[in-house]
Amino acid sequence: MKNGNNSSSGNSFNNTPGRPGAPRLPQRNFWLIILLILVGNYLVTQWFLPDANQAVPVPYTTFKEQVANGNVLSIHNQGQIIQGQFNHPVTLPLAEGTAQQAASEPPRNVTAFSTVVPDFTDPGLASFLANHNVNISATPIQDGSSSLTSLLFGFGPVLLIIFFYVWLYRRASKQAGGALGGSMFGMGKSKARRYDHEQDKKITFEDVAGIDEAENELVEIVDFLKNPKKYTALGATAPRGILLVGAPGTGKTLLAKAVAGEAQVPFFSMSGSEFVEMIVGVGAARVRDLFKQAREHAPSIIFIDEIDSIGRARGQAVMGGASEQEQTLNQILTEMDGFSGKEEVIVLAATNQPEILDKALLRAGRFDRRVVVNLPDKIGREAILQVHTRNKPLAQDADLMEVAATTPGLSGADLKNLCNEAALLAAKRGQHEIHLKDFIDSLEKIILGPERPIILSPADRERIAYHESGHAILGLVVPGADPVNRVSIVPRGQALGVTYQRPPADRYNYPEAYLRARIIGMLGGRAAEEIVYGTKTTGAENDIEQATDLAHNMVTRWGMSEKLGMVKLAARQNQYLGMGQRQLDAVSEQTAALVDEEVHKIINNSHEQAKQLLRDHRPQLDALVTALLERETLDEHEILDVTGLPPAPALKDLPNQAKL
Numbered sequence: 001m002k003n004g005n006n007s008s009s010g011n012s013f014n015n016t017p018g019r020p021g022a023p024r025l026p027q028r029n030f031w032l033i034i035l036l037i038l039v040g041n042y043l044v045t046q047w048f049l050p051d052a053n054q055a056v057p058v059p060y061t062t063f064k065e066q067v068a069n070g071n072v073l074s075i076h077n078q079g080q081i082i083q084g085q086f087n088h089p090v091t092l093p094l095a096e097g098t099a100q101q102a103a104s105e106p107p108r109n110v111t112a113f114s115t116v117v118p119d120f121t122d123p124g125l126a127s128f129l130a131n132h133n134v135n136i137s138a139t140p141i142q143d144g145s146s147s148l149t150s151l152l153f154g155f156g157p158v159l160l161i162i163f164f165y166v167w168l169y170r171r172a173s174k175q176a177g178g179a180l181g182g183s184m185f186g187m188g189k190s191k192a193r194r195y196d197h198e199q200d201k202k203i204t205f206e207d208v209a210g211i212d213e214a215e216n217e218l219v220e221i222v223d224f225l226k227n228p229k230k231y232t233a234l235g236a237t238a239p240r241g242i243l244l245v246g247a248p249g250t251g252k253t254l255l256a257k258a259v260a261g262e263a264q265v266p267f268f269s270m271s272g273s274e275f276v277e278m279i280v281g282v283g284a285a286r287v288r289d290l291f292k293q294a295r296e297h298a299p300s301i302i303f304i305d306e307i308d309s310i311g312r313a314r315g316q317a318v319m320g321g322a323s324e325q326e327q328t329l330n331q332i333l334t335e336m337d338g339f340s341g342k343e344e345v346i347v348l349a350a351t352n353q354p355e356i357l358d359k360a361l362l363r364a365g366r367f368d369r370r371v372v373v374n375l376p377d378k379i380g381r382e383a384i385l386q387v388h389t390r391n392k393p394l395a396q397d398a399d400l401m402e403v404a405a406t407t408p409g410l411s412g413a414d415l416k417n418l419c420n421e422a423a424l425l426a427a428k429r430g431q432h433e434i435h436l437k438d439f440i441d442s443l444e445k446i447i448l449g450p451e452r453p454i455i456l457s458p459a460d461r462e463r464i465a466y467h468e469s470g471h472a473i474l475g476l477v478v479p480g481a482d483p484v485n486r487v488s489i490v491p492r493g494q495a496l497g498v499t500y501q502r503p504p505a506d507r508y509n510y511p512e513a514y515l516r517a518r519i520i521g522m523l524g525g526r527a528a529e530e531i532v533y534g535t536k537t538t539g540a541e542n543d544i545e546q547a548t549d550l551a552h553n554m555v556t557r558w559g560m561s562e563k564l565g566m567v568k569l570a571a572r573q574n575q576y577l578g579m580g581q582r583q584l585d586a587v588s589e590q591t592a593a594l595v596d597e598e599v600h601k602i603i604n605n606s607h608e609q610a611k612q613l614l615r616d617h618r619p620q621l622d623a624l625v626t627a628l629l630e631r632e633t634l635d636e637h638e639i640l641d642v643t644g645l646p647p648a649p650a651l652k653d654l655p656n657q658a659k660l
């Protein structure tokens with residue numbers, strides 16, 4: 001039971017292509033290949049080093065006998081093992097060998113032998129050998145092979161496995177469209193993706209709409225990249241870093257790409273969040289590599305998305321990632337300081353939380369320019385819709401201005417998604433063109449989620465109808481309330497029903513009376529349930545939350561409480577990430593209690609007013625419920641028709657587009 005006031009949907013529908021994750025090793029043949037390598041290695045070793053096995057083991061006593069006979073030419077010894085050569089081949093097994101031996105082995109002539117010195121030491125052995133002219137040496141056991149081959153085969157398996165990994169990595173990173181040559185393991189490699197205007201479909205300012213202010217500020221950058229001499233001749237230094245600041249999905253990445261596309265220079269992009277998961281030291285190496293690549297291809301553009309995830313003020317980083325993040329950040333600062341001023345590399349970075357960035361990043365010569373990318377206004381939304389319907393067949397009635405008017409708070413990414421959803425819906429409905437209705441129905445789906453096929457009992461349906469009608473009636477009778485566009489009792493996403501209200505024009509400044517009207521409207525759902533049934537349900541949770549946040553902001557941020565006056569009590573945390581309740585500043589317990597009291601007062605008053613207004617308009621409420629139970633969804637005209645009420649009177653002093 002959502003009161004779908006012009007809440008911007010916080011989602012960003014990010015369809016940016018080419019955001020591959022880390023290269024993934026192919027899983028299927030992995031173990032098979034390892035196995036083959038090991039087997040191959042074993043066979044090769046066996047082939048080249050057969051000598052090692054040619055020494056025939058002989059009993060220690062036989063060995064001593066042969067020494068005594070003067071038949072041992074030389075030995076070499078390692079630990080307890082003695083290997084050596086006889087002067088004359090000895091036929092084994094010896095005649096006096098055991099019966100067993102004779103039975104199991106055919107007789108053969110042996111020159112190379114080996115034997116094991118028994119555990120109990122044989123003190124006289126050294127002199128005994130010397131006396132019989134045995135050549136004693138300490139050469140390595142595998143005498144037959146050269147030291148080079150033994151080295152090679154000793155390390156063979158290790159080398160093969162290393163080469164195999166390098167090969168795998170190369171293959172994987174090639175699949176990911178990344179790494180261009182460089183260090184052996186590619187660890188310190190930036191996974192920067194390069195978009196060249198020839199390769200990629202070129203993105204230009206044509207593709208960017210509705211954010212003209214931001215665009216205009218970047219035109220200068222494009223000109224600099226195109227004609228650097230024009231600027232350097234006058235002794236002007238290149239702009240280094242530009243921070244794009246704006247809510248998710250407002251087109252920051254798109255703008256950066258468009259700058260590169262317009263200037264026809266290579267574009268290197270990477271996301272700050274990629275650094276977070278890294279092993280210590282790797283992040284900094286990647287930054288170095290990223291800047292190196294960009295310098296080599298200058299003039300060029302580096303784009304660092306989500307810079308807040310590395311650029312967070314040092315020392316306040318989240319546990320664990322801190323030191324790595326600091327190193328990465330320091331490296332960025334070092335690289336930017338290293339620009340000589342003649343280098344035509346421009347660094348663009350995007351964030352939606354500029355206030356948490358390390359101050360060092362914003363110093364002169366670094367990201368000293370800030371371009372704010374706002375949510376588009378109505379005209380802007382129409383322009384963006386036009387961009388994204390360029391290749392889509394629109395029906396006569398598909399008035400994009402009308403769609404733009406219905407979508408306050410939506411970002412460029414949301415609008416792109418809306419166009420796509422509308423096209424999908426039109427196709428599903430078997431049409432050849434996209435109609436206005438397809439846009440409107442898709443919008444509902446985007447804001448509230450897809451329809452949910454749940455079966456409600458008649459009693460539940462009626463209660464939901466009363467709840468939504470409560471919101472709707474108040475939207476008609478409270479002065480200054482936003483016009484009610486739509487009421488529906490079709491369950492969608494989290495909501496069991498919806499009342500959709502939108503302001504007649506984009507608002508930038510909210511009068512107190514408007515905020516109070518909104519709170520009354522938000523509480524209308526519960527109020528209707530109470531006056532009709534006298535009982536409460538959980539269905540008002542979302543309404544209560546929104547109303548409380550709004551009241552809290554009125555008291556703590558906007559100075560709208562008589563008792564507390566114009567004192568800022570809660571931090572203005574993030575203007576780009578919605579309007580939730582703010583953390584209270586450190587205030588005395590007394591003040592905190594007062595804040596609660598004032599918030600309660602606003603809510604309770606509004607609740608009482610909501611109930612009273614609904615009692616006064618009970619016949620209209622009942623009429624709307626009857627119609628809703630029958631038709632499920634009513635649009636603006638039907639609502640006015642059924643209730644016989646005029647649209648809510650405007651607040652006299654409501655400044656519509658006034659920007660203060």
Ligand SMILES: Nc1ncnc2c1ncn2[C@@H]1O[C@H](COP(=O)(O)OP(=O)(O)OP(=O)(O)O)[C@@H](O)[C@H]1O
Pocket residue numbers: 012013014015016207208209210211246247248249250251252253254255305350352384387411412413414416
């Ligand atoms: N002003 C705009 N004009 C045209 N298309 C837009 C605009 N803004 C966003 N879009 C569309 O939305 C997509 C996503 O936007 P983009 O990734 O540039 O947003 P962003 O601000 O970088 O978001 P995030 O902060 O989530 O990274 C773009 O690829 C583009 O198709």
Ligand SMILES: [Zn+2]
Pocket residue numbers: 001002003467471525526539540543
């Ligand atoms: Zn509600």
